[in-house]
Amino acid sequence: MKFFSRLSIQSKLMLMLLAVSIASILVISYVGYTSGKEAILENIYYQITELRNSRARQVQSYFNYVQNHAITLAEDPTVIEATVSFTDSFNQLENEEVSSNMISELWRFYEKEFIPRLQMNVDGNPTVLSYFPKENIARYLQYHYLVKNPYDVDNKSRLDMAQDGSKYSEIHQNFHKFFRSITTRFDYRNLFLVDSETGNIVYSVHKDTGFATSFKDGPYAYSGAANLFETLQNNRERGAFEVIDFTSFRPSYGQPVAFIGSPIFQQSNLVGILLLQLPVNEINRIMTGNFQWKKDGLGKTGETILVGSDYLMRSQSRFLVENPDTYFKELKKQNISDRIIQRIKENNSPILLQEVKTNSIEKALKGEEGLGILDDYRGVSSLVAYAPLKLSDNLDWVILSKIYVSEAFEPIQIFGKRVLVTSAILVPIVTILSLFLSRRLVMPIYRLISGTKKITSGQSNVVVTVPSDDEFCQLAGAFNKMARTIDEEKEALEEQIRKNDALLLKTLPAPIVKRLKQGEEKIADKFPHVTVLSANIVGFDEQCDLMSAEEAVGLLNDIISAFDDAAQRHDVEKISTVGTSYLAASGLFVPRLDRDKAVIELGLEMLRIVRAFSQEKHLKFEIRIGIYSGEVIGGLLGKQKFIYNLIGNTAKVARFLMIVNSVEGKPNSILISQNLYEPLQEFYQFFKMGEIDIPSQGKMAVWLLSDGSHKK
Template structure:
């Protein structure tokens, strides 16, 4: 029940969070796109206002007025100028090579330049001196004076830098000065339209002509005419114009026409290539569309990968020749059609956001709005692929599903733990009982409640504590018993005794036995109390035991005034004879040290033999570990049969040690009807 309630709660909370979060993230995506659209619109409108106001300032200034008058006068004086055949040929060659090549690359078609050749003397003169010698327009704009001595060149030397600065600072494509008769009396870049007449010449009849007429006919002092992008043959790219009359005090001396830069529009719309920094991600973009449904700025994909743009545009329905022409011209302006729903609504003056297929047939989140540019019916579109725009929604949904699943899992675990919580006291007592049954009497079950389970736990802990105390006492007793057994017999005999063997005896080969007696002990003890005498004996025995342990000699038993030990019983040793003799010498030193410290006169008499012995337990109710055999008897006889103190050895010990120790022969002893030679260990080594 607890689990079902918790899971249901998690699902309800997750569903509500999903609906709320999804809606918020989708709104945030739309709002972000609206913000980008608004920012781009404001920037574009501000740029246009700045250019328009700057143009008004220039055309009302004295410099522009004087320039218009000077270039017009100079142009009129070239009506009768002489044109040499060489100059005529240079002009024709320029049109047939440079001009034709540039125009063909821009349009993708062959151009017949015969109709474009200059006809008037003034036009021929200017193009012969300022255009034909400079195929690169960037070189032509730098020429202030052709050194021909004409009044037009004088005017150019005076005013060319003024217009050149306007073009460079505001990044216009060109600047034209037109007189009141339609003649192009000045061109900053000295292109093919220099000296032509836009009312009757080869480039008449276009948007520039219409805008020029309106500028002359207007009575507004601050009039600025703006044309939409259109094809203008002297330029290699679609061209838009900003036109304003030049003059003051009601007199018009000419018209200044600035060729609006496509690069400036693209710079704003493409965010200078910094789409991601502007918040448009990997697929977002903004672009302009004109009333004819053609782009007025470049596509992002066109800027990043023109070939990929061509492929996708053709797949989306763009005619292949149109897509190919965009690549040849290097621009989408007036070439790429846009006919999606967002553009249609924006052209109707509407503003909003929708999700539709864009001009590349990708589902996209689109924001649209008209642009407030006087004289231009452009709209602005901002779009981003829905997959990228709603990526936070997908991520949020995935995280929410995972977190809800994790929550349900954790709730399930918590429910299982809580269900087990009710029987946890019993489980703890059960586990404690199992530990006690396995011999762990130190277990303590924690008390977490004051109910019946708590009382039961307290009683259980008391029982466990009492059992632990009794177990500790038993362990101490076992350890004491073990220590006593090990002090009475070797560890191997103790192990056999614990296993239940009743008759424990074992023969040992190659064992050396020392039987030592201390004379003078009884006389010394007679003058002492029982406790003092016992303390004296224990003092010597403890030193004997320490020496035996350090030399690998095993004590068999201790007498009041004697000591029986062996070497090679529990641990077989090849040098058991040497160790036993060294032990006897160490016992003599202990006696000598004791005498010098206490002033007593104890004496050591020890007998050593080597051979076969038998060891084992003797008795039943009162056990004793002992060693017996002829080797033990001989060692006892050797020490007891010599009246003088010292270390006495048998012939077998003598044979083993005479190379390293000095021995002196003494009286033999009789053992079991046979005579045994005896040697006494000298005080000094060999």
């Protein structure tokens, strides 16, 4: 505050303008930032929530569709007929010969084709013995439909009929195209017909190592498909439906597979189980929006994923698709094992491999639905909308939509950067404008200050002009009025000073007046060579009784004024006037060699003045003068009323000579001492009066001088 108080008004105004402007920018920016952030947050929450709900509805719709399709297929007469035919022809193969050569070739198929591919997707070291079929029928059919199938492993379904001449192959030729078209048209990965009594897979569209094996005692009796078969076998309700979650299915080389099944009834008899093997492709297509995340408004980092109750992913990761290098680097940072990372790379999918155990997943698995800013499965802070997704009694998933916080708030961050840039541009502009405006605002003040300084320096007629019609104009008007008043008062004061000076000069010697004006309070000087004249108009007081007061005072004033004029002409200093007494001196303030002669000349003129006035007024009064020369002391006396007077022996002797002249001398004469007679005798004709006893001087000769005593 002390620093602020020391600043000029212009600086204060500029700082206040800057403070208000910057504060306004900050407030507007803060309000805009927070409002924008809230609006963006609300909009993105709405968007990801709507997307989550939409994807959930699509997944539910897909499973409902597959459910209805499975039930419909199970009730289809062609499927019922095919199931019965395949079961009967399958059982007829029990006595077919399986040679050692067939077994060897089948073994090599497992060893060369199946095990290497399976090994990439499962832990441990799978062996042929663990998966090699033990039943004769399974070996027979796998030999003809796998080993002798001319198509590669991924296209075994293209074989319509094996060349073994069996009834089974004839039936296979009759129904295989129908079932193959179903899997192709509805994008099922496989379709199984299972004997409801034995659990034998009597038919499958895509031939793999599970074909012709039993879900009851075969190598895959503990798979998810086997569990689904057992559930449906025990249910025995027409139109029943069951689904099994994605699990690693070994006949599909350990790939994640989900199964949907429905029982097949011929009239009231359960003749088989229909199993549809669901691929992840359709679910991935739904969850990724057909891999068009940006078109769904998910920007660069948004996605929707499914997670199972085991915390493993059930859908594809966007980051694996779009930026796999970064994706795998982040997996390593999360301490995921190299084996899992390698399997994700080989499968190009994190399904059933990547664990997603976050707060949002935990809450959703508890049945909660919500929104929040939470870490995603990559450990990145994201806006997340999560909810449980129940597809069946034993299929509880979690669906969540998310987008990175950094991307979600990118517009507001851009806004913040723009605000900073704009502020960086605006602050200098505001500073310049503040400087300009403050200068404009205080310019009248500067003019008033300049006018005040002029008045202070003694200038008069100061006028301040302000080119506006506001409070400053009013202030300037008041200042100009004050200046005129001061000027007038100054002139009046100067006039009064002049009058006072004139009055003082009439009362006091000019040098004394000057010293008095300079502030001297005690004025006293000793002068070594001064000639003093002391005069008194004798008989004037008696004549006053014959005149009015005005006439008496006027006459005396005229006589004294004539004395003053004469003293000025002879350069003799008037000292004082008291009544009819007059005191003057020469050589007092300015040393003079002719001071004695100047005083004599003044005295002679005073004689003529008095004679002239007495004759003119026909009055009887005369003047008697005493003159003496020597050392005197001059000083200013009085406090309220000043008088400059001479004291000391010289002034005393001059007054004494005037008194003696008044008593013993002649009318209208001058009485001088011996010390004046000697230097002046050659200029004037003196008349010796004799000797008188002068106080403190003793006997002294004195001389009379009257008008007309000049020597020719």
